[in-house]
Amino acid sequence: MEKNLEHTAEKRPSKKVFLWQILLVLTGILLLFLIHWFVGLFRVPAYFRTVEIIESNQISLYLSNVILPELYNKSQTGKPFEVIFTEEGINEIISRHIDAKSLKKWDFSDISVTFSTGKILLTGKTKYRGHDFIVTAVFKPAICEKGFNAGLTQIRAGTSSLPFASHFIRDKILYKLAGQNSDVVQYAGVLFSDNKIPPEFTFEHRNIKVREIIIDNHKLTIRFLPD
16 A cells, blocks of 8 residues: 555655646746737738829819718708718828828838727838838727827737737837928828827818717728817
């Protein structure tokens, strides 16, 4: 009987061996995660699209024939209303109104927007040390009585998230924009700043307030409240 107990005790792994086994398993999992993250940096996200910048003086037809007339007509009623912006339409506006020279100066191309439930993905291609990367800024807009904020929450390279990069990239962009004057500068400042923007604006001599922003797949709905 005593011999059997001794034999069982010898077979039982020591606590030190058990801890080493746990450490090896955790190290293996961490290594796999890092490999997956690194490979993801060079992947092309499913939502990425090539964009041809249209260099002409013609205003976007989606803006002039759809959005502006709808905003004007609905704002005249004096009642709360909403306007739906399609993903395709917004990207058509971007392709016609973004400055290709500014993009080239910043080493960016193929700028586009994707609407996904609860968030907006602003995507573009850039170069870093000779390699092409698809960079995505993830926004979760929020609005309250104090104002509107674009809500930059995440920066991705490829399909991998870059932890803590959002504040670094935001500060770097705002630093580069200081002292410049262009539409691109203005829009970038709005997107990447933490400052709240007043939700009220004037359109065709009417004061309108943004009341709610709803983001679904491929569309953005903004609800307005006229004064």
